[in-house]
Amino acid sequence: MGILQRLVGSYLVVIVTTVIILEAFLIAAVNYYYNYNIEQILTSQAELSASFYEQYFAGGNLEQQAEKLLKGFSHHSAAQVQIISSSGQLMQDSTGLQTENSMLEYRDVRLAASRGQPETWRGYDPIAEEEVLAVSYPLQDAGHSIGVVRFVTSLAGTKETVRQISVLLISIGLIVIGLVAVVGILLSRTITGSITGLKQTAEKMAEGDFTARAQKRYRDEFGALADTLNTMAVKIQEQDQLKNEFISSVSHELRSPLTSIKGWVITLKSGLLTGKATIQDGLEIIESETDRLTRLVDELLDFSKFEDGRMVLNYTAFQSADFLQNIGKQLRPRAARQGITLQVQAGDSLPVIKADESRLKQVMINLLDNALKFTEPGGTIVITARLAGEQFIITVEDSGAGIAEQDVPKLFQKFYKGNHSMSGSGLGLSISEQIIKLHKGDISIDSRLGKGTKVTIFLPRSEEL
Numbered sequence: 174m175g176i177l178q179r180l181v182g183s184y185l186v187v188i189v190t191t192v193i194i195l196e197a198f199l200i201a202a203v204n205y206y207y208n209y210n211i212e213q214i215l216t217s218q219a220e221l222s223a224s225f226y227e228q229y230f231a232g233g234n235l236e237q238q239a240e241k242l243l244k245g246f247s248h249h250s251a252a253q254v255q256i257i258s259s260s261g262q263l264m265q266d267s268t269g270l271q272t273e274n275s276m277l278e279y280r281d282v283r284l285a286a287s288r289g290q291p292e293t294w295r296g297y298d299p300i301a302e303e304e305v306l307a308v309s310y311p312l313q314d315a316g317h318s319i320g321v322v323r324f325v326t327s328l329a330g331t332k333e334t335v336r337q338i339s340v341l342l343i344s345i346g347l348i349v350i351g352l353v354a355v356v357g358i359l360l361s362r363t364i365t366g367s368i369t370g371l372k373q374t375a376e377k378m379a380e381g382d383f384t385a386r387a388q389k390r391y392r393d394e395f396g397a398l399a400d401t402l403n404t405m406a407v408k409i410q411e412q413d414q415l416k417n418e419f420i421s422s423v424s425h426e427l428r429s430p431l432t433s434i435k436g437w438v439i440t441l442k443s444g445l446l447t448g449k450a451t452i453q454d455g456l457e458i459i460e461s462e463t464d465r466l467t468r469l470v471d472e473l474l475d476f477s478k479f480e481d482g483r484m485v486l487n488y489t490a491f492q493s494a495d496f497l498q499n500i501g502k503q504l505r506p507r508a509a510r511q512g513i514t515l516q517v518q519a520g521d522s523l524p525v526i527k528a529d530e531s532r533l534k535q536v537m538i539n540l541l542d543n544a545l546k547f548t549e550p551g552g553t554i555v556i557t558a559r560l561a562g563e564q565f566i567i568t569v570e571d572s573g574a575g576i577a578e579q580d581v582p583k584l585f586q587k588f589y590k591g592n593h594s595m596s597g598s599g600l601g602l603s604i605s606e607q608i609i610k611l612h613k614g615d616i617s618i619d620s621r622l623g624k625g626t627k628v629t630i631f632l633p634r635s636e637e638l
């Protein structure tokens with residue numbers, strides 16, 4: 174069952190139930206009101222007549238007075254008036270009815286005659302052949318019941334009136350139900366319209382069409398959903414574009430070493446090279462280009478690990494000073510070859526830290542590799558470390574080429590590599606940032622063109638230490 178049917182269905186259930194309950198109550202009330210009213214009128218007329226008799230006619234012969242009494246009683250009443258003797262004989266009837274049957278057969282007459290109390294009866298009268306309401310009042314003479322005055326009225330008129338009012342009420346009820354159904358359908362359409370639109374857009378997106386946009390009809394939950402859907406599509410499109418850019422950058426990065434390797438292989442294969450030294454040069458270039466390719470592939474593998482969350486840190490506790498000194502030892506030969514001084518200012522007072530040692534080393538090697546690449550002979554590189562509150566801070570500062578201020582924010586982008594001839598694939602800083610972020614730390618770069626660069630790593634100190 175669709176939402177439209179369900180909504181309209183529930184509207185209808187509520188309104189039909191309400192209308193039925195209300196109408197049943199109203200019709201019952203109208204019915205009661207009319208019947209009660211008519212009974213009141215008859216009762217008061219009968220009572221009036223009875224007391225009138227008691228005051229002015231008591232003591233006489235009922236049979237002889239009957240005709241006169243009837244005239245007086247029926248004068249002001251539209252009802253049928255009967256005067257009946259206590260033995261049940263109908264003496265006078267305002268409609269002219271005459272019967273030999275005992276009126277005591279009527280319950281009201283019987284009770285009024287025998288008990289001397291007024292009595293009301295409602296029922297089918299076989300003589301009148303319709304439903305009637307009758308009120309019998311005893312005629313008293315010095316405390317004795319000597320007869321009965323009976324007011325009778327047909328209930329047909331009342332019934333008809335009640336029926337007409339009921340028909341009117343039921344018609345109004347049906348109109349209300351109809352109106353609610355129409356309004357309900359229109360209202361529900363506004364809801365289902367939004368849903369249908371959203372569903373169609375979502376289906377298009379599911380088929381891979383992310384140019385599809387959901388239409389926002391109202392500022393309600395569905396409007397918010399449309400916005401979310403559209404934002405999602407924009408994000409996916411951006412991701413797609415990033416992926417394409419990534420692939421083309423990777424292809425570009427792979428192409429240059431491959432071209433260089435291929436060129437040397439063709440040259441070597443041709444056998445035209447004679448000098449041993451030249452052959453050696455060619456092989457060295459092939460070796461270093463192969464290394465570059467291997468490094469690139471390793472970096473790309475790291476990226477795919479970051480992307481799908483497979484990069485898991487392997488935390489160990491280690492002495493930070495030893496860690497930094499070892500890195501210094503490892504890179505000092507290269508620095509010496511380039512004529513650069515490499516200092517490590519890390520005293521024994523430094524704490525034990527908890528981190529993924531090999532990943533942190535990868536970051537340090539990346540930073541030092543950059544510093545060495547972009548610093549001229551005669552320059553210096555300084556590594557420092559200190560504890561500041563809950564943070565362990567490492568800096569790598571060089572006196573090298575520096576980076577223009579406007580380029581600093583781009584450094585952590587994948588494949589960003591300035592325009593320096595020494596630049597590599599442009600992935601190193603991006604990977605370093607991801608590793609530090611995975612440690613819940615931060616990395617920032619301060620640089621001045623021509624003056625040097627300072628990279629700062631902030632690592633949170635693990636509480637368990």
Ligand SMILES: Nc1ncnc2c1ncn2[C@@H]1O[C@H](COP(=O)(O)OP(=O)(O)O)[C@@H](O)[C@H]1O
Binds near residue numbers: 539573592601602
């Ligand atoms: N210490 C530095 N001094 C000057 N420029 C730097 C320094 N470190 C990074 N850069 C610039 O940032 C770019 C990106 O660095 P990185 O991501 O490590 O890639 P790569 O080293 O492969 O070029 C470098 O190409 C260079 O232009």
Ligand SMILES: [Mg+2]
Binds near residue numbers: 539543602
């Ligand atoms: Mg680098």
